Amino acid sequence: MLLNKFNIFVAMIRIVILGGGHVAHHLSKAFATAKTVSLVQVYARKMEQIETLQSITSITNKLSEIKDADVYVIAITDDAIPQLSKQLNLENAFVVHTSGSASLEALQHQGRKGVFYPLQSFTKDKTVSFENIPLCIEAQYSDDLVLLDRLAGSLSKQVYTLNSKQRKSLHVAAVFVNNFSNHMYTLGHDICKAYDIPFEILFPLIKETAQKVTTITPKEAQTGPAQRNDEQTIAAHIDLLTAQQQIIYQLITKSIQEHGKKL
């Protein structure tokens, strides 16, 4: 038991995490040290996926041995959510998934449903500090939303309540700013490699570009030959690219130019 800000005793939030991948691992480690949370158990289909968590909590690979908890967090691939949640045999349990794109209805257990979506891309070997990771929450009932808000607040300073449509749209927006901009880095890397240029020359520019849009809108920050309709430079660039790179270069150039016209 803990005291809340009104000096009233509040119960620790007991959670069970289900999953053996990156998100499940990172969440388990973070919740294990959160003050207002008690990580009761971690479940995965194969024990070897979660063996390393044995030192911080109870682990199991049997759904029949799942312990009592206030929140069950399913952190697995989208496709597998319906099946696992259906197999959960818990009366009136509150179960959430951690997916940006799966709907509430992907949860098919008999009970209350919610979403606990950390907006970050997790890499295996990179340790994650949740403090600055936005957590997007959703629940069917307001009491559950309050519970999720407390749970999220135990890890992060940035908690947002989003409905399913917003969360799915945010997930698409994240694909653009993360996956697609990373692919732009990959294409830049390819060009550097082809012409024997150290990619590190571009690091300050990459950082500055990312930094800039936290102070002005990306539209205001847009520069370059496409933005200023510098057809001569565009033509010279095209000459240096492979056929595949040319297609991307031309389409994004056109998109920048047409985006300019619409406003």
Next chain:
Amino acid sequence: MLLNKFNIFVAMIRIVILGGGHVAHHLSKAFATAKTVSLVQVYARKMEQIETLQSITSITNKLSEIKDADVYVIAITDDAIPQLSKQLNLENAFVVHTSGSASLEALQHQGRKGVFYPLQSFTKDKTVSFENIPLCIEAQYSDDLVLLDRLAGSLSKQVYTLNSKQRKSLHVAAVFVNNFSNHMYTLGHDICKAYDIPFEILFPLIKETAQKVTTITPKEAQTGPAQRNDEQTIAAHIDLLTAQQQIIYQLITKSIQEHGKKL
């Protein structure tokens, strides 16, 4: 006169900057405070473009009044370089331009040629610290390259000697990692706006994505539905986008998937 690292007196490098835009302004301010450089003069066609520099150096709008210098730095738009350099009436002067995409031959004066290309996108109101901006240099003669190396070293810790082909390729790579990734931010911003989601939720992800490629290659850092061939999520994303966004989404998804196959 100054002492170099061998305690030998070395001459201050006298420079004249020609141009009234962002790059000329930022360079003028930086060189004015550099220890081994004497900013002799700034030239622009219109006095009002450089009036604010009057407190730090001599200014002029007459080519006939250009002073003696060791290096003349032409910092103007690519298209205007040939004409201005042709008008420069200086015997055997060393003239450099600051363009990433213009060739050495864009300089049409009678004399020695070089390039002094700062790889950064300059915004009007944002102050720039050159210390971490990579400077790419090129010259026809080795003595001039040594001079440019000293000049660049007075501003930045990152100085790279690149030939014209490399510099032009680097400029294209910069378009991908800067202009094009910024456009991905713009499209993400559009989606957030359409669904009433605060764009700031994406800031940590944007920063993390940029940060990651300074420690692992962008290819290794690639995540997302395209990378893992998650056709169900891709289809759901497409449904949420405008026709124009769909075209970009599909092309970059295909590019990520095919890039994976090639390796």
